[in-house]
Amino acid sequence: MSELQREVSELERKSATAARLFDIRRIIGGLFTVYGVIVTIAGLFASDADLKKAQGVNINLWTGLGMFALGLFFLLWLTLRPTAPPAPED
Secondary structure, three states, X not given: OOHHHHHHHHHHHHHHHHHHHOXXXXXXXXXXXXXXXXXXXXXXXXXXXXXXXXXXXXXXXXXXXXXXXXXXXXXXXHHHOXXXXXXXXX
16 A cells, blocks of 8 residues: 555544544534433522422423433434444545
């Protein structure tokens, strides 16, 4: 294998790694998980006035749990079905 082919092969490998690193599922899953934890914590410490405004439903708690579950789903999806690296061209 020539030096040029080796360099091209190395660059293709780095490109595939970068593409997997910036997979949209990782970004969406991470953000929803973090925001879900924050909103869930806000729901756990909701005041009576907050509950009265929402007609007795702890909307922060339920929304936070839903966001957290969605974020975990995206991260699980990323883990179970990772992006396949592109096939090398001849």
